[in-house]
Amino acid sequence: MSNFGTYIRQARETHRAKDASFSVRQLAARVGIEPSYLSKIERSEQPPPSQQTIERLAEALGEDADVLLALAGKVSDELQEIIRRRPKLFGELIRQLKDAPDHAVLRVVREVRDGEW
Amino acid sequence: MSNFGTYIRQARETHRAKDASFSVRQLAARVGIEPSYLSKIERSEQPPPSQQTIERLAEALGEDADVLLALAGKVSDELQEIIRRRPKLFGELIRQLKDAPDHAVLRVVREVRDGEW
DNA sequence: TGTAGTGTGTAGTATATACTACACACATGA
DNA sequence: TCATGTGTGTAGTATATACTACACACTACA
Structure with a gap:
């Protein structure tokens, strides 16, 4: 397996x-x-x-x-804990990104890192 | 608990x-x-x-x-499975969003939903 | 030739997970 | 009053998880 x-x-x-x-x-x-x-x-x-x-x-x-x-x-429990705190939000996000190509996800990561909230 | x-x-x-x-x-x-x-x-x-x-x-x-x-x-195992397929990518993303306010995460969700890859 | 280190085989154990089966006491309505 | 339905108490079970303890055969080197 x-x-x-x-x-x-x-x-x-x-x-x-x-x-x-x-x-x-x-x-x-x-x-x-x-x-x-x-x-x-x-x-x-x-x-x-x-x-x-x-x-x-x-x-x-x-x-x-x-x-x-x-x-x-x-x-890891660390990641799970982050999801558990906002299950709807992160659930939706992750499912949304399920089939997104790597570069698209990476773009999001960078946007968030550099981004203004 | x-x-x-x-x-x-x-x-x-x-x-x-x-x-x-x-x-x-x-x-x-x-x-x-x-x-x-x-x-x-x-x-x-x-x-x-x-x-x-x-x-x-x-x-x-x-x-x-x-x-x-x-x-x-x-x-859910469904979400875990998505993460497991690209552990580095999703690990980074989720940690990045750990402390982001809800609206920022939501913005990302919407961007991805509507977005052009 | 013996001793130190190698990987591995055998035979367990403790604890957690995810329940079932059945009985009991109480309430309600016919 | 008795059948039906309610929630709950007691006493288990099966399976998985996460290992340990110790012994064995082999190699290399001093």
Whole structure:
């Protein structure tokens, strides 16, 4: 289903080519989980871990947490909380942008960033 | 924590004033859950039910599903899926709009709706 | 040859999620 | 008075989530 495991293994091994401390064991230790658990996750024998663990993995691997969470089939609680505060507004916005091409969404992002409210 | 239960009870009793079929038992039957379960949810003795059940409640009560889900501390899988497809883009957008006033977000919604991509 | 490190296999556990089934006490109307 | 409907109390269950603990086989190096 998701390539989460493969992606993590890939990222870890890329780091490892330059830095031997990116072994399953040592990365797991840094992230705060059991090595066998990480190993199983990388081989998709276990589903992706919790949001917290994914965020620590992202940090340790220099990856974008939102992207890793997406691969894991999740959306960060931070983003969810923003939506939950104004569910109608954000619901409408997001559905509206569902099929908009990237550049159109980006334009909106920039407009809002630079824009006068 | 959340007023989900109170909100549901309120909505149900409002309907009930006009339509006797909005009893706990009958609504529960329509929604496909046990009456005692609905009763407990309304009194916050149980946490809010699953997304599916919330959506059926919304339908039966004529309420906005996104709003009920938000009260339940959830975000619909449909919206999450849209975000997951382009996590960086939507992540940035949503964070950008976190503190924007409603009218600014609405303006964006309208722009996108009417806009030429 | 032994010790340190590698990845992985086996066998669990704790907690949360999302409910069901059934019984009870009370009210209302026929 | 009794059948019907009301809300609710008690006592469970099935499944998913998110892991841990420990052992094993293999490699490399000193």
